[in-house]
Amino acid sequence: MTSSPRLLDRIDRPQDLHGLTDEELQQVAQEVREHIIDTVGEIGGHFGANLGVCEVTVALHSLLDSPRDKILWDVGHQAYPHKILTGRRDQLPTIRQYEGLAPFCAIHESEHDIMGAGHASTSIGYAVGLKEGMRLAGDLDAGKVVAVIGDGAMTGGVAFEAIHQAGGLGTPIVVVLNDNGMSIAPNVGALSRYFNRVRLNPKLWHAREGVEEGLVTLPGGIGAAFDRLGPRLKESIKSFWAPGLFWEELDWAYMGVIDGHDVRALRVALKAALAADRPVVVHTATVKGKGFVAAEEGGLEGMERWHAAKPKSIANRVPAPSAPAVPGAVAAPPQYTQVFGEALIDEVRRDRRVVGITAAMNSGTGLNLLQKAEPEHYFDVGIAEQQAVLFASGLALEGAKPVCAIYSTFLQRAYDQIVHDVCIQGLDVTFAMDRAGLVGDDGPTHHGAFDIAYLRCLPNITLAAPRDEAQLKHLLRTALTQGGPFGLRYPRGEGVGVALPGPGEVHAIAIGTGEVLREGGRVALLGYGSGVGRALEAADLLMEHGVEATVADARFVKPLDRELLGTLAADHELLVTVEEGTLAGGFGSAVLEALSDAAGPAPRVLRVGLPDRFVTHGKPALLHAEVGFTGRDIARRVQAALFAGTGEVLSEA
Ligand SMILES: Cc1ncc(C[n+]2csc(CCOP(=O)(O)OP(=O)(O)O)c2C)c(N)n1
Ligand SMILES: CC(=O)[C@@H](O)[C@H](O)COP(=O)(O)O
């Protein structure tokens, strides 16, 4: 623990690091770490990854002149030290809060945030573009470009597309591989094993050193011949002794493994890398959660547990004691994720052809439950959503029933695989899209705002959304018994608190059928997914003001229940659609299309959903209020529509 006054309090811009000694820089890194522990422990947010890059961030900013020199943070969940050192130290307590600092890097927030992110594996691609852009502009005094990417993000295929291009062009960029062996869960796959082999074997850390001295002393003129070789050829030969062969073969220089918590060692390596006129990777070994004992000494579980911290989860720099249970308190409803995870286990045990696939979101999707219960039916492909869908396509062709459990927003990365491989071929693949709707703190890069629109336009796919956690179980069974592409969306967080059907009570639902939940008068509220709950809230408020509304659950957006829609249209003068998705091309659009195709008079239609803009970050209740996705907002709009111009007093619903 450092004593005050902090050196960090003198760092208002990254250039204030220039001229500090290695020891002072090491102290600044520790002060950054403590600032993060104190702040994130109180407000919540991403945690372990930030603690792991305090030294890397200080070392980079101590050598570079940001923003002329550009530092890119892959994903950006580990950019809190960067934000602290680039003038946002005192604003850190607002991070991820409504109207506070962005959850990840954001180009509108700071000139030092060179790229926006939130989705993984993009940083090297940007780096190549930035550097080649400088060359095209003839900017000879161009800045350096450094991408910091984790071992998890390295499992994203788009990172390799960039490595391939940079190696081909010889683009002089630096990649800092922040290797801590962790994604959110422990990292997976052959690349992770390769990194582990190197990172965890100190003998390999210095394999390169001494090789050249050894070679030039070889007897019989061999050494002399080696000594006469050009530098590139020497490097290539030496690379057989060093762990960077993978990189060297792609015409990258490899440096490593460097202790990612030793500022002096980092600066020595980074200085050499920055001076090179070719692409260079600096492989650093770090600890996710460094300096926070519960993570650092908690093993893989501890590091996974502290990927993010909940508000008030840390006190005096140790995990805060959990609040005592309140006797008699009603238990909160289960999370949709938990219900899904348990239901998938039941489905695997009902039909052994069912398998679950995650793209590095093991616990986030609830597939950690399947991994424990039925490990043979569980796959984690790494941060590789495209591969997840192609893998599912292969499995489906072999008669399996794969369930791709991928957040709505992350599934966007596999869009062409959904079209080109699953829908065109009509494969029996299910997409379980958790985090559909506004997710809250993670903001616009993570809101599941677009899946209704981006999937509804595809032929051959069935799309449904449960109004509660019981329907989720029935719709998962429906997906796994209907034989073709199926998308199922549900929100982040708790269910509504209904009784869950037991394994024997779960049943498939007839495709394309909705359900009337409440009969009313002039207005019908037709909800989809979480929109049904909002519709019920609005109906209750309208009832208090003498307006009886019909409420129905569409349940399917593709195909729509046209019979139900026809009845609602014929019996009501106002039809309100409610969806937690973008209005452009969403559920409401589907209803309008269906009504325009139908013969006969159509009611007036009001559509409630997400606006045609990216919604900011913050607690979901604040975001819902901002976009009008509340029962009260819907009730007001209905009143205005029903009584507009009639002179009736619009009650203050
Ligand atoms: C396309 C995409 N898929 C999934 C995620 C969720 N995600 C956020 S951070 C993370 C792990 C990143 O691991 P790594 O790059 O090693 O960084 P570390 O947290 O270890 O520092 C994942 C899977 C994401 N941000 N983007
Ligand atoms: C940075 C990232 O993409 C993940 O950590 C994401 O924030 C997880 O979201 P959930 O908390 O909704 O699982």
Ligand SMILES: [Mg+2]
């Ligand atoms: Mg990692």
